[in-house]
Amino acid sequence: MNSSIDIRQTFFQECEELLEALDDGLNALAAASEDGTIDSETVNAVFRAVHSIKGGAAAFGLEMLVRFAHQFETALDAMRSGKLVATPEIVRVFLRSADYLADLITSARDEVAPTSSAGPDLMERLAQMVPANGARMPAQPAPPVATPAPAAEADDFGFQPITLSFDAAPEPTAPTGFAIRFAATKQLYRNGNDPVHMFRALADLGTLKTRLDSSALPPLDQMDWAGSYLVWDLTLHTTESQQAVHEIFEFVDGLCTLEISELGQETAPPAEVAPPVEPAPIVTDATSLKNGPAASAAIRPGPGKPATQAAGQKGSVRVDLELVDRLINIVGELVINQAVLAQCVQDAGIGTQSDVGAGLDEFRNLARELQENVMAIRAQSVKPLFQRMARIVREASDIAGKTVDFVTEGDAVEVDKTVIERLVDPLTHIIRNSVDHGLETAAARQAAGKPAAGRICLSAAHRSGRVLIEVSDDGAGINRPKVRQMAIDKGLIPADAVLTDAEIDKLIFLPGFSTASKVTDLSGRGVGMDVVRSAIQSLGGRVNISSTPGKGTTMSISLPLTLAVLDGMVVDVAGQTMVVPITAIIETLRPAASDIHAVAGAGKVVAVREKFVPIIDLAETFGHRPSSQDYSSMVLLLVESGQNERWALAVDRIHDQRQVVIKGLESNYGHVPGVAAATILGDGKIALIIDPDETAQRKRPQAGFAPALMTEEV
Amino acid sequence: MLTILAIDDSRTIREMLRETLRNAGFDVHVAVDGLDGLEKLEAVAPDVIITDINMPRMDGFGVIEAVRAGSTHAALPILVLTTESAPDLKERARKSGATGWIVKPFDDAKLVSAIKRIAAH
Structure with a gap:
């Protein structure tokens, strides 16, 4: 059983949730800090998240994480107790601290160095927030030197605390044992302590003899039923140190009179009235420790809607x-x-x-x-993914020195967990690109009559059985002349290629293409948009770009809801059974011979409501037979590609429409362009699932332009 | 066998407690916050409660106060978990009736020995 590894995993899983809660809370704080209506429960929830991260991190000895979480927690604690007011400025530092905390967690999990170097600066800023007198130094143990308890403290319990001073303990020659005199206070019992258990623990250290001194017991009629009158004289023969003996009484230190002396000494020395080992309580605002700091001026009690409660009470189970x-x-x-x-x-x-x-x-x-x-x-909802992207935006905009308003829409949209996980990298890249290349500098924006702060919107929505995720910015749009020139320079397209605007935009998806004139901190990480594209394609998704000069750029990612099944049209192609995803099909038609036309360089096209749509003969494309001459006897499936182009897939016959289970082929065959996966049909036969988009790319009309576009299969 | 009710809002800590205490031969039940702990108190009927301090809905002090104010379990030993050896927290826990405390990150042996000091074994 490898339980510590399991628990470590639990910790990092929990961290994800805590970071999410932290982000939620800080975003609420950010909004509230603008109008000064801070809800104390929000501050508490934020504090608890950081506190829990610290607690777990300490258990695994993740020191960097503990140290930073501690500083963060201290600042949050000051806010909780009303010593620190949540100004927008301070909340911004908190947000950045949360980002850094996330970075530390990731680096701890992956056992690599943190990528961000913001730590020292943030530590310093957080430290400055805490009023000097209230500061608890990180990772510093309580002062070892005891301070006398204020008299009022002792009065509370109605006794004078007595302990032995360890400084007076003899040098570490092994003692043979100890004589212990022990008398409990009422409070000791009230706190659930029981001398018997302590004595048993003592007996575990050696041989124990106990003698009860009941001389203080008053007559029955004068006895306080909850009073404490008994005194014990204990003789412990042991080789353990006095420290070990004292440890047994750790919890009752101050709740009892305790005299410990080494055996063999003539007489027990008179009990030294020594200060308690426990440092005196630091006088703090008592409310600071409670959940509702009602006394705080900066924080108003919340309207009684514990945010964390709903999540905890949803009634859910955790399943592997x-x-x-x-x-x-x-x-x-x-x-x-x-x-x-x-x-x-x-x-x-x-x-x-x-x-x-x-x-x-x-x-x-x-x-x-x-x-x-x-x-x-x-x-799973895309919300954690979106929150992560918010962090990326903050990080990227910090580095780029741009101010960015990040807006998300459709946080609640749910997508397959694997899809979400595998979206992280491509989406991160797209967002970094938007911040780095998409948005102009504040000066350039103002010169163009735009607000100085750029805007990036990340949205998710369900659209006809798929999920559409869009990243749009209000930047300068794609610099088409520059993109074109770069593509020519890199030999991706011939210098005389005639390209539409949309085709130019799509050049950025070509392998080896990068518009960054210098390798910046953000985007120059050695991957281009081609990697983004292939990552999304491997999820059965499509990525598309649209751009308006001066207005901005939108990246659209269209994804299947699940990776496991799809609704398919089962078709016959030259005796082979194939499946075409229904989501791709706009309509099916049986063309009249007069609708089919031959166009030079583009093969056959079919006229659909006065528009010519290129025909792709599936049988020919997949090499089952030469191109058919007579499409009028066939069925055409009108499909739309991610680039808003339409194609007509020619098949012999439509069999059926049904849900098919996707069986991946890539692990066995590698990626076959045009084939998304396979499935097993009712008769036990295997059918290929067609990727219409890729099939279209494979079978592009031989127009003179852009051979690169045809060979871009990844 | 000692029955222990461990209350902590952190799943990580709950699992650690469960693991450690089980290995020590205790019967362990967990609760996710103070209210949850109080709700489970009757059914679990623990010999010892171990509770975190800072939790949503009801904190550790609330648990201690509620237990001490009740009739059936008023003298139940309660250990609080504190993150650092913050003297003010320990003192406050003790004033509200905590039997003892354990400083996180806890050492397995220390945790078990702390329990043995406050409960029959």
């Missing part, structure tokens, strides 16, 4: 992701099995109106429902 994936697989098999069964029944000549047919139909519905629900387990 592996288990969910196994479930998804089994359900996938079930769906296939159902299809096989249905095929058998049909082959046996049993009609769909029969009892068996009706039962099968119900089976299919249930299987489908089951599948959808199992899939839903894997779905």
Whole structure:
């Protein structure tokens, strides 16, 4: 059992959640700091998040993390107790501190050095926020020298605390044992301590003899039922040190009279009235320790809606992701099995109106429902991803020296967990690009009559069975002449290529293309937009760019909801069964011979409502037979590519429309352009799932331009 | 076997407590915050409560005060978990009735020995 590794994993998982809560809280604080309505529960939640991170980090000895979290926590504590007012300036430092904390956590998890060097500066800023008298130095133990407790302290319990001074302990010659005289106060019992347990613990150290002195016991009628009258004389024979003995009484130090002397000495020395070992309580504002610092001027008690409560009470279970994936697989098999069964029944000549047919139909519905629900387990909201991007924007804009308003929309949209995880890198890159290249400098913006602060909007939305994620900025837009020139310089396109604006924009997705005139801190990390594109394609997604000069650029990423199933059109292509994702199909049509035209250089096209759409013969594209001459006998599937181009896929026959389980091919075959994956059909046969977009790219009309665009398959 | 109710809002700490205490041969139950802990108190009927201080909904002081004010478990040993050896926190915990404290990050042996000092074993 490798429990400590498991717990470590739990810690980092929990950190993600805590960072999310931290971000939520700080964003709420940021908004509230503008109008001065700070909710104390928000401050508490933020404090708790940092506190928990620190607590866990300490358990794993993650020192850098502990030190920074401690400083952060101290500043938050000052705010909690009303000693620090949440100004927008201070909240900004908190936000940056949260970013740095996230960086430290990642580096601790991956056991690498933190990427950001903001630490010392932030430490300093956080330290400055804390009023000097209230500062607790990080990682410094309590002062070892005891200070006498104020008299009032002793009066509270009605006794005079007595302990032995350890400074007077003899040099470490092994003692043979100790004589201990012990008398408890009422408070000792009230706190749940029991001398018997302490004595048992003492007995664990050696041989213990106890003698009860009940001489102080008053007559029954004068006895306080909750009073403490008993005194014990203990003799402990042990080789343990006095320190070990004293440790047993650690919790009751100050709640009892305790005299410890070494055995063998003539008489026990008179009990020294020594200051308690415990440092005196630092007099603080008592409310600072409580959850609701009602006395604080800067903080108003919240309207009684504990933000963290809802999450905790949703009634959820934590399930191992592996288990969910196994479930998804089994359900996938079930769906296939159902299809096989249905095929058998049909082959046996049993009609769909029969009892068996009706039962099968119900089976299919249930299987489908089951599948959808199992899939839903894997779905997660994009919110944590978006929050992470907010951090990236802050970090990138800091480095670039630009002011950026970051806006998110559709945080609640849910996507498959794997999709979200694998979106992090491409999205980070896109966002960095937007900050670095997309947005102009404040001066340039003002010269162009725009507000000095740039704006980046990250949005998610469901659109026809897919998820659309967009990053748009209000920057200068793509510098098309420059992009074109760079593509020519790099030999990506011929110098005389005739390109539309959209085609120029798409050049940035070509491998080896980068418009950065100098390698900056942000984007010059050795990857280009081609990597972003292939990352998104590997998720079954498409990325598209649109740009208006002077107005800004929008990157759109369209993704499947899940990676496990898709709704497909099952088609016949030269005797082969293939599946075309329904989401790609706009309409199907059976063309009249008169609608088909031959266009020089573009092959055959079909006229659809007075627009010519190039025909892609799937049988020909996949090498099953030469190009068909007679498309009028075939069925055309009108598909739209991510670049808003339309194509007509020619197939022999439409079989069926059904949900198919995606079985990846890439691990076995590598990426085959035009083929997204495969599936197993009801009859047990394997069918390829077509990627219409890639198929279109494969079979681009031979116009003279942009050979590079045709070879860009990744 | 000693039954322990461990209350902490951090999953990491809960798991560590559970692991350590189980290995020491205790029966461990966990709660995610003070209120949750109080709700589970009757059903679990622990011999010892270990509670974090800073938690949502109800903090550790709230737990101690509620337990001490009740009738059935008023004398239950309660250990509080503090992050650093903050003397003011320890003192305040003790004033509100905590039996003892454990400083996080806790040492397994120390945790077990602390429990043995306050409960029958």
